[in-house]
Amino acid sequence: MTALHRLPDRISAVILGTTLLFLATTVVSVVWMASALNRQALDQSQVQVQVARDDLLGRVRLLTIDYTKWDEADAAVRGADRTWIFDYIGSAAMMGRTFQLAVVWGGALPRDLGWTTGGGTAARPGLLPAALLAGAEGRLARDAAETAEFFAWRGGELFAMGTSRFEPVEHAHLFPEADRRSGQLMLGLRVGPALMADLAHSLLLTGVALVADRPTDRPAVALPGLHGTPAAYLTWSAPRPGTRLLWRMLPLLALVALAATALALIGTRLTRRNAQGLVLAERRASLAARTDALTGLPNRAAFGELLDPSARAGERAVLFLDVNDFKRINDSIGHEAGDRVLLVLAERLADLAGPDRILARTAGDEFAFVLRGPDAGAQAQALAERALLALEPAIEVLGHRMQVAVAMGYAVQADDALQGPDLLRQADLAMDEAKRQRGRATPVAFSAIIGQAARDALAIEQGLREALRNPGELSIAYQPIVGRTGRLERAEALARWTSPRLGSVPPGRFIAVAEQAGLIVELGRRLFHLVCDDLAAHPALRVSLNVSTLQLMAPDFIPSLVDELRARGIPPARIEIELTEAVVVDDPRLAAQRVEELREAGFSIALDDFGTGYSSVGYLEQFRFDTLKIDRSFVARVHRSAGGMAVVDGMIRMAHGLDLRVVCEGIESARDLDLLRELGSDLAQGYHLDQPLPIDELVSRWLDPEPGSAAA
Template structure:
């Protein structure tokens, strides 16, 4: 049990004692009131007993008295008067217990039966006053009764007087009730005061003892700064003052001890070497780090000549190389501070730091910042720096500087099919081959991805072309990548006169332009930069920018070319074609902007526009289908089926009147994926056509595997048809094959009457070409323009003998 509980327990015991004392006082008060009531009742009862035994006093002097005991009438009158005047309930019985008089007349003559313990009989027997309680069924509270004997003249007990003193007892208790309340209140107040005082004193003592205890624990843990600062003049306060004084002395002593230990620990555990040198340049102090850095240990350093071990002992900072006894060297940065007194040099302090790893790391970081992490070649930043310096030197010396810009053709296919690790291996091998194919003084750099650059100094135009050819030959050889043979080529752009440019970035830009010209030429070759290439590039960028906004600005136009039913002589369908109303260059044919749209990814948005406009226009053409060309990018869209469904539902065009055309090249990229996508489209009800049939991957196999409905024979098979019997047989066979497979066959490029006659004889059903109808715009409400020379109100230029 702690001090607080003990003190609080003592005060609670005192409070309990006060409460017990109060209870005793209350009990004594109640007993005194009861005794007073009994005493008063006994006096009244004895007076009544005398009156009954001896008689009432005479009314006049000299008169005589007669006992009431023997006069029932007088006794009854006497008791009735007591009842009426004093409200006293009195019963008088004789020595045999018979009732002589009672406030209730009916009870007279009966034996008193309300004395279960025989107190009345005992009083008659021995003449002593007694108390008892009378209980009745009429009241839950007992009636307090007092019985006294009736003594005759000879002190013989003749009977007894029974007096109820309940009312008198209640009056006595009522009179003492305020006193009891006062006692109870005083006791309660004293108990509360004692408890509160005990709690306050216990809390005060406990708080100060706890403060001392915590301070002792803190000092035990080594913190000598703790103070308790207790107030007061009692014993605990004096103990606190003594403790604070002791803590202060301990703190001063500990500070003095720790100061030296701390200094020694710092010197011993410092990561930097620290040496003390005296005026004679001898090392008088060295920590463990100094011994480790020099390789001599502390014992080997102490007493040695500083000039033989340390890099220098002059004031200031520097860096040097230390040669250790084991033959190794370490790069050290040092700081020397001279110690002087009164102008005289007493010695110096030399601080050493091993910076070998730091310098190596700095070299690595510089290398990483300027070299490609995969191939180890210089990166773009270092290449541009070397190029700028080479250009400056070439201008001063009148030499030539050339730059080659190389881009691998087919690298993405290898990287996607064999994985990035294979791609990385291919790039490393490419770097090795380029370095081997060039001169030692040439700089080969990797610019990023599969792009490389070569800096050729002091090389004439013939030498530059020869080195470019060497790069082509080196990279045209097959690569062995992860057990597989990969074949790639390289396109090279050349700037042979880099020194004439004002900026290295401009040189690299022009080389890049020339490289793209080489790709456009057919890949696997090199191209020397010409100024027109830059202009063409700017023109291309401008066209791309304007084409991006063409759809949103409403510059696209829908043209259609009729597909003629040779059997009926009418228009069976229309092929939707797109034109660009370029505000700067006028109406552009598809060949002028579709390739650019495919390269930039704009073709999908153009295809969406053509699909919707063609469906909207065809909705007003009765019994005529419309065919729309889809690019490879559009076929790859995951929501292509939803786009087609939306166009059909919005325009109200029947799905059976929509034909989607795809070239053989697009269809054969991935037969499994293509077939699944085309099957989704056919489930909508639209039909699929193979455009330019016979010019791509012509194979009977894909006619079996890919769901198609229409074959469009390419125009190259129709040109020269009239004079070439073998070509006629080929076209006839294709037409018959299509009919056998249940496909519609449309021959494209019909431009002469002779071609039309031959195709009709071969059984061709549908044809398309300038001879039958030129492409023309669609007017509002979907009507064909009357400006189309060979299209008039839905009829076509078909000779009469073919109808």
């Protein structure tokens, strides 16, 4: 069953899938919302109980301070005035309104005195264990604090305890500092059922209880003991407002599900009723758009689709055929005869086609085969020879007998990255070479024209050597790099070369030749000298400078930079060195050493064209770059798909996580600029902001008193 035949089923599947997705999304959203409400309520209750615990400890602290930082109380303890101590402290504990337990010890008292609610008026020595009193006294001494608050058990009841030393306040100056503290007081607030009920009522909680061990199935807050370890845990039932809301919404959700399902079924039925006609119309239109009307072969559009999938090196080839002097046939015996010639050629070539050798008519008198398989190169050569034999017999058309010659060129997939259109262009170039060799009736492989490329490279190399000897041919253009406010942050220095013999040579061409010819280091020094001229003339100028792998690895590269800057009085901080990802993967150890030397010299470092190579987050951390430049290929996709935007967003977030500034290159529109700034790009560069400019234009546009006036 073809894809067109499956169209109604696919549309139905989309409708049903959309419905299911809607229902699933609705259910998941409601469940998630209920869960979120439950988590929020639980977190809130946890905080509330912690606050209530801290308030209780704060309350006992204030009570303890109130009774101990009092001259009368201090005097009573110093004089062992048991009557005063009972009247003001013991009686309050016995009545239980303010606190429910009190113990006074130390000072002139021979033993500790203790009272508790319901325990009678007589002071009870040993009301609290001596170890607890000693521990509290030791904690006050160790922490050098006014008070200590904790929870402790007594007689099966839990108390919030506060302890402090008695000392005078108004007459403190009458006592030596070492003798100002006379005794200790410990007050306790009972953590009992009444307090639990009040806590549950005020915080709208249920199941509030004290437990000795932390529960695993309920929330709990630790009540710290004297030495910090929990004396008990305050626990409660986890609040579930989201679950209650979910149960209330279930009838509505069921109604929505039924309605959505019914609408989906109706839509599916209507779609299937009309989709068959659309399928037939689409099939006819697609067939007409992909088929050559004269020969019935696939046309250029169909051939382009055949070339779209990627291929591995050596597993794809294109054989390109062009009829020699076909225009002469049309002009001499007419277009009808020309069409018949093409039909005969198409029939003969079609006999050579097969599952792995697909033939198409790509233009008026041009045919092409695409071959696939592990031995595509050998197949292409063999197919070309068979095509020569098949086309050798004369053709009789409208009473005319003619010998038709065909020029053939072929190209084999050289590497995995080679795209189909590029492979076709290589075969076309090989065919053009075959046309130039009209005396030879043999197919030409693309490798036969490599010599021309080598000759071009040699001419560029010779011209470049002359340019390095003759000042004036090389120059620098600067492309602005703009901050979020529209002001110029720096400008990227770009090499330009205008040769008297070759004219304007693209940087990508002559820099590649310079690297291959061993001229890149000398070229880099010459360009750096020109950049320094501009930096010296314009103190406000800051630049980014591209450095190749060969330059960076040269032993004297960095010293030469530093020496020239020092001689001209230019701070290295005005220059940011841009390195490509190839630098960090070719020789990571040596590259890291060179980068560190640049950093120590005062340069900032940028990683250029990020995402086009093989560097990793580990390299970013290892090399400690200052700036990350996202390649224009990613910036160009930011508006095309959500995936493209997500990739750029992820790069920016990662860079900021590593404390790197981000430059987005290749910004071509205000829309791109606005979106990338929303995503967090710190700096922007591209033709929308400005093209590469000579230094005078850069200064007039961007370094005047109102910089950024040229920016959009």
